[in-house]
Amino acid sequence: MKTLFGISLLALGVAVTGTARADQHDENGVDKGKIHHRLNDGAPELNPQAPATVGHALTAGSTATASRAITNHGGPVMGTPDVHLIWYGNWNQANGSDTLAGQQIVQAFMGSISGSPWMKINTATAVTGKGYTGSGGSSVSGNVATVHNANFGYLNGSKSLTDANIATVVSNYVATQGGATTNAIYFVLTSSDVTASSGFCTQYCGWHTQGTVGSVANVKYSFVGNANRCLASCAPQTNSPNGNAGVDGMVSVLAHELVETLSDPQLNAWYDNQGAENGDKCAWTFGGAQKVAANGSFYNVTLGTRNYAIQRNLAANSKCYVDAVTGQQ
Amino acid sequence: MYARRPPLFLGERCGQTVLKPCASLARRRVLAGTLALLAAAAVSAQPAAAQHATRAGQTLSELEAQLLQAARASDPAQLGAMLDADFEMIVAQAPTAPVAREDWVAAMRQRGAADWVVQGLSAREFGEAAVAAFVLRAAHGQAAPLYVVDTWQHSAAGWRLVVRHVAPATGPRKGIPGDVQTPAVQKKY
Numbered sequence: 001m002k003t004l005f006g007i008s009l010l011a012l013g014v015a016v017t018g019t020a021r022a023d024q025h026d027e028n029g030v031d032k033g034k035i036h037h038r039l040n041d042g043a044p045e046l047n048p049q050a051p052a053t054v055g056h057a058l059t060a061g062s063t064a065t066a067s068r069a070i071t072n073h074g075g076p077v078m079g080t081p082d083v084h085l086i087w088y089g090n091w092n093q094a095n096g097s098d099t100l101a102g103q104q105i106v107q108a109f110m111g112s113i114s115g116s117p118w119m120k121i122n123t124a125t126a127v128t129g130k131g132y133t134g135s136g137g138s139s140v141s142g143n144v145a146t147v148h149n150a151n152f153g154y155l156n157g158s159k160s161l162t163d164a165n166i167a168t169v170v171s172n173y174v175a176t177q178g179g180a181t182t183n184a185i186y187f188v189l190t191s192s193d194v195t196a197s198s199g200f201c202t203q204y205c206g207w208h209t210q211g212t213v214g215s216v217a218n219v220k221y222s223f224v225g226n227a228n229r230c231l232a233s234c235a236p237q238t239n240s241p242n243g244n245a246g247v248d249g250m251v252s253v254l255a256h257e258l259v260e261t262l263s264d265p266q267l268n269a270w271y272d273n274q275g276a277e278n279g280d281k282c283a284w285t286f287g288g289a290q291k292v293a294a295n296g297s298f299y300n301v302t303l304g305t306r307n308y309a310i311q312r313n314l315a316a317n318s319k320c321y322v323d324a325v326t327g328q329q
Numbered sequence: 330m331y332a333r334r335p336p337l338f339l340g341e342r343c344g345q346t347v348l349k350p351c352a353s354l355a356r357r358r359v360l361a362g363t364l365a366l367l368a369a370a371a372v373s374a375q376p377a378a379a380q381h382a383t384r385a386g387q388t389l390s391e392l393e394a395q396l397l398q399a400a401r402a403s404d405p406a407q408l409g410a411m412l413d414a415d416f417e418m419i420v421a422q423a424p425t426a427p428v429a430r431e432d433w434v435a436a437m438r439q440r441g442a443a444d445w446v447v448q449g450l451s452a453r454e455f456g457e458a459a460v461a462a463f464v465l466r467a468a469h470g471q472a473a474p475l476y477v478v479d480t481w482q483h484s485a486a487g488w489r490l491v492v493r494h495v496a497p498a499t500g501p502r503k504g505i506p507g508d509v510q511t512p513a514v515q516k517k518y
Contacts, residue, residue, distance in 0.1 A: 233386065
C-alpha cells in the first residue's frame, strides 16, 4: 500500500506538471490561456521615437516534440528539385508590393535557400538525427538545383483564379519550357490584384499539389498569393524586414509550400494522423531568437545580404526548428 | 479531441458513514484524487483544436476552441467573459427571436452542449471585427451538423463574440441562389 501511495504521489506530480504544460500551450506554442488581442497581433507596434526593440515579437512557438508525430505513409519525397517561379499578373506596379524589387526579394530567397541551415531541417543533421526519406530510396537533400523565373501576365485577363485556372497557368508555362518535368516544383506567384477563388486569404495563403500536366504525370505545382491582399491572414507582420510586408509574407508561405512539397510531393508521404504536413505543424511560429531589423520589424533568418521572417519547419524528429545546424528552435 | 470531463471524485468523510480508519481513507482519497488528476491531465493533453492555414484563421480557431472549452468547464464567468454584453444567437428557424445572452450561457452549461468539433473554418477580418464561418459537428452521437457564422469584435478587453448565426447544415445542396459548384483539385495547404 505504501508503494502504491508513493507511486500515486509521483503520478500526481507528473499529472500536475503535464496538465500545466498542456494547458498553457498548444503544439504551436500558442498560449491557450490568453485571448489574442488582435488578428495581426504578431505585428510590431512601433514608436518611431523608441528603440527598435519596442514591439511584439512574432510567435516563438513550442520547443517540445509535436503531439502528433509526422510519419511517412509510403510515398516518395523529392531530392534536389528545380524550382520555377511563375509570376502571375502584373509585377510592375507602383503599389510598393507587386514590383520588380518585390520579385527580387523572392528571387534572392530562393537563390540562397539551397543548403541553408533552414533547408537542412529536412535532412539528417547532428540536431535533427534523421531526415525525410521516401519510397524508391528517395531523400530530401536540403538543396535546390536551379531556379527559373518567368513573367506570365494574366490568363485571359483573369484576376480571380480557380484551381483549374492555376493548373492551366502551369500547363501554359511548361509548354514554353519544352514540357514539364517531375523533378521540378512550379510555383504560381500572384500579384496582389489577383485572388484565388477557392479560399485564398480565408482558408489558405498557399497550397501545393501534383497532377498530370500535358502528358506528364506527377508534376508538382503550388500556388502562393500576395499577402498584401490580407496581411492579417497571410503575413506575419505588417512591417517587414525587406520593407514589403506582402512579399515578405509570401516568402514564408513559399518556404512552407516548398518544404511540404519536398516531403510530401504526391500527398502520400509525410504527414500526421490528421493530415498536417511538416510546414503545417510549425505554421506561424518563428522561434525564440528573433532579431529586430532597422525598420523595427522582426526577422529570424539571414540568407546572403537579406533578412527574412520565415516560419519554423518541422524536422522528421517532429520538432520545429529555425536552424538545423545550431539547433535553434 | 473533445474528451469528456474527468469523473468527479466523491470522497467519503471521516467519522460519518465510514467503516474504515481515517488514515486508510486518506490514502484512498489521494489515490482516487490522483486518478482523477491523471484523467484531467489526459484530457488537457489532447491536441488543441486550433490549427489553421492562415494567421487570422488560427486566431479565430483558438477563440472558438476557448469558447467550447469555457462551456465544457461549465463556468458562467469564464463563458461570459468571451461574450459581448449584447451578445445574441440567431437561429435560422426563428430569425426574429434571438436567444439572449443569459439564456445562451445557461444552455451552453448543460451537459453535452459543448461536445462539438469546429471544422472547415474560414476567417475574414474587417478592422476591429472578424468573422469566422464553420461547421460544428457532434463530437459524439448523431446530432446533425450545424453551420455557424460568428462575428467577433476586438476592444481593449480583448476579443468578444458579438453575434452567432446558426443553421442546420443538412439536406441536399440545391436551390441556393448564386450557388455554383467549382471543381477543386486535391491540394494541401
